[in-house]
């Protein structure tokens with residue numbers, strides 16, 4: 001076991017010495033793995049895992065540095081070269097060359113009002129510092145979901161937005177929210193700590209996500225987009241000492257990003273956290289968060305405590321999948337005039353992920369995976385199993401065959417989870433074996449291969465989970481490979497799987513042909529729109545899209561890499577002074 005678990009060598013045997021790095025399995029396997037290019041695992045300090053954690057432990061991702069500016073000399077603070085390098089030069093995804101496959105879906109907008117989409121960040125009317133931060137992020141082309149969501153969020157609507165994995169949904173909500181708040185922070189913001197005295201956190205934005213790793217990732221994106229502003233993001237999730245959260249919240253907080261359990265705990269401490277100023281509540285991976293498993297936490301977060309219930313509070317929900325039952329649940333929380341944006345079919349995926357389905361009997365899976373890893377060039381690989389024991393067993397097996405592995409599941413300590421994450425990002429060619437905890441939202445550059453060692457049957461999230469898992473590769477215009485092991489036990493997912501293969505023009509293997517619809521075309525009965533009787537007097541507006549999933553651009557603008565006319569919504573980027581003096585319609 002490569003990332004901290006003591007099964008292979010008891011922790012105490014290492015004393016103060018870092019663990020030996022080399023896998024100690026069969027010498028032939030070791031030689032074969034090295035010859036193939038699977039690199040040595042790096043040394044791991046087991047003592048660090050056993051060190052007592054304290055509130056000042058600097059290793060927690062939630063303690064990462066944020067830009068601090070009190071605004072006394074203007075809304076935009078001076079550059080901080082060291083932080084700037086850390087935020088923008090570190091490893092994060094840049095758009096790949098196959099961006100057209102996520103740009104050519106048609107968009108559907110449903111709601112009482114529509115907004116022309118915009119097609120470039122320069123013309124989106126963003127706060128100049130947000131625009132500068134977008135440039136530092138190297139976001140050059142605006143993705144379709146961003147072009148539709150930015151004007152809707154700037155206009156203050158409640159929104160449900162569904163778009164393919166890796167299409168930039170996080171920035172689609174963070175950019176307009178941060179832009180709208182920047183320049184108004186002084187007027188809106190809650191207390192700030194002075195002289196080290198803790199204050200009560202009164203965030204303007206609350207972002208709820210299902211996993212700790214996703215909270216950390218969105219926190220990082222918020223740190224980038226809030227750079228040089230007065231806005232202060234804070235991240236709070238379970239598994240770390242509550243004191244760490246209290247310390248960060250006590251400095252003041254404008255954007256709070258967290259997991260539901262920890263947010264609920266914090267809301268139970270009215271002297272620590274007040275929701276009375278919240279202007280935006282964002283539910284990311286919304287279909288997952290609206291699942292009945294989270295009902296108690298979500299009803300508290302959506303309306304509990306002293307939550308701001310004035311209509312100037314917008315609710316935004318985002319996901320790549322939004323099955324019908326989640327859509328019904330979402331409406332409970334939305335204003336009557338909420339807008340829905342769908343890029344392509346809700347729950348669809350793009351063609352940048354090549355999907356192979358391979359028939360493998362249950363007891364041959366380990367060897368099959370080993371063979372695949374040894375047949376393909378080594379790359380950053382993510383392997384999904386459906387249970388924690390299966391993850392650990394597979395990790396053991398591959399590790400003993402000299403493949404560098406890391407494993408991750410909800411049963412690991414937070415220190416282990418954060419270390420696993422750091423190492424997976426830091427090592428070039430590691431294989432991360434994980435449960436569904438890693439299935440959604442996680443954005444790690446150069447994950448070139450995703451393997452569904454266990455396909456997610458209905459009880460593990462079904463086809464939605466499949467879409468999210470394979471979406472860990474092929475992100476934002478990069479190409480990726482997904483391989484899934486199939487046998488008779490996976491028949492429950494077979495019809496839906498075949499539909500996805502047909503929709504994305506992938507080969508349907510012989511053993512799945514019996515599930516192919518007679519006319520050979522993908523059939524989706526549930527994912528097009530809601531039944532009319534479930535919606536209160538809707539006015540549907542279907543916006544002209546820029547194409548369809550076939551990859552054919554629908555307009556010359558799409559062919560040029562831009563799309564939509566968006567004239568009405570587009571505006572010249574204002575100066576900082578003009579921005580600060582502009583009247584705000586809502587606030």
Ligand SMILES: Nc1ncnc2c1ncn2[C@@H]1O[C@H](COP(=O)(O)OP(=O)(O)OP(=O)(O)O)[C@@H](O)[C@H]1O
Pocket residue numbers: 092093094095138139140141142143146163164165166167168169170171319320440441442443471472475476
């Ligand atoms: N306009 C853009 N140009 C280039 N890169 C972008 C742009 N917008 C976002 N990105 C980058 O694309 C990557 C994927 O974005 P993000 O994680 O928000 O995708 P997502 O749609 O939320 O995916 P998922 O459904 O898997 O959560 C991130 O690394 C992000 O920094």
